[in-house]
Amino acid sequence: MAATLTTKAPAPPRKLLASRRTRAGVLYALPVVVYLLVLFVYPIFSTLFLSLKNANGSFTLHWYADALTGVNLSVLFTTLRISAETALFSLVFGFILANAISRLKPLWAALAMLIVVVPHFISALVRTYGWIILLGDKGLVNETLTGLRVPGAPFQLLYNELGVVIGTTSMMLPYTVLLLYGVMRGVDRRLLAAAASMGAGRVTIFRRIYLPMVAPGLASAGLLSFILSLGYYITPALMGGPKQTMIATLINQQVTKENQWNGAAAQGVILLLLTLAGLLLVKLVSSLGASRRKRSAS
């Protein structure tokens, strides 16, 4: 390349230069595109085809009918319910924590963010195991509650929905805190001060000024943790009981235990469609938020 450049006229025509840059760009993009087309896009399409195929190879919607009836349907509803609960709790806790951190001095804020971010890089399997140790009948939580003479202690905190939601919420919290912290730092504090100077009370300022400004961030953080919970497997499988079977657990069972690939494929496609719908909503919310910001800025 360098050699051809020097042998050519000192100032190569613009068009040629552009096309050379294009050629280089396409060449460099080739590995990632080919790799992901073969090992990511093609497998997803073959999953889709498998979910629409009968034993003899003809087209059928049988697997979807199967996935949307009886036990499978109730698993789907359980998945949606647990994901919604997780999204709600991680949103509320995330909001409180992000708000508290955004008021701290930089050093303390950095330390707090470290506690938020570092667990995210530790295997979810390991963190789930930590919860199992903590929440057991003789775990730290129950021992403390018994020691404090809390009536009813020890509680059943594992192998039920409470256990699953505690686990998944702690997995999703880093996402919501990070997202909301970013949004809160972007809030123009002068607007709050302006409202206060005009005599607005704290509740009014929070409700009429602060909340509308962070609302798009809240919506996308909640949606994101909902979407991420949908496909969750480790925590529900280890911390839940049979009533907390989620769709990912079912897919895994069908593949590894029952050799029922078509059914698993149909459930995978349903999970994929739910995720894509959620992502579309996130996009909608963020563009709505952007247009609102533009309006308020003008």
Next chain:
Amino acid sequence: MMQPRSTIAGRIALTAIATVILLFLALPIAVILVTSFSNNAFAAFPPEAWTLNWYKALFADGSKWPTALTLSAFVACLSTVFSLIIGVTAATALTRGELPLRSAVYALVLGPLVIPQIVTALGLFLLFEPAAMLGSPLAIALGHTVLASPIAVLILIATLRGIDERLEDAAASMGAGRLTIARRVTFPLAAPGMIAAAIFSFITSFDEFYISQFLSSVDTVTLPVQVYNSLTFDIDPSVTAVSAILIAFAVLALGLVALVRWLGSGRQDSLLSVENTVGVTTPGGEAV
């Protein structure tokens, strides 16, 4: 701040709740570290007596852990190499080249990060099963690369964007060839980002569970799958020691990334220091 005249009581309440939430995040990790040295690995916290038995049991005869650890490390190394090759080329294309359909390529790269991992794992199972590649470490590494390479691409895009292209132009104007520029200018400036990309690719593969579980066979069990199995099937108290090692490993890796970034942060600024004194802001290293 947010509430101009917030009461002291309100501030104390908020701090208390925030502390509880931080504990909520930190406790599951702390409890494993403590329990791994406890004589009773399953219940009873805080421990009554201390022991190193679970760590010793890891390397006892007939233990499954060394094999699982070796396999995971091997797979993660392969996956890191693949991810770096894909990451460097893709980030170059997305930041330096003219690329038609740039946003489509970008969306393709982000895809594996937003699609449920179980769906990706199922697809890979359907791909490798007919090829009789189930249980092959290569297949697992190729699968992990689907998840690890997008992370490498994103980190390297941020790295390359943080490098002032004028430095490359300056080298070119002085007659340096493209290879020389890449080797002498871009690579040294991008090295911290490349190390970070390598570390994150390695962790992603090392901790990956879904794909490993679908692609593993009886003989090829990666460390996370072994941890999962010992939590569901056979009760093996040394799993606390493994978990503690995994935590230490992740913290070490993050510390390494921070160290490399800190060491590399001053480099470009010193090269552009003349402009900085004039007051022209240079694009700083973007955070990942």
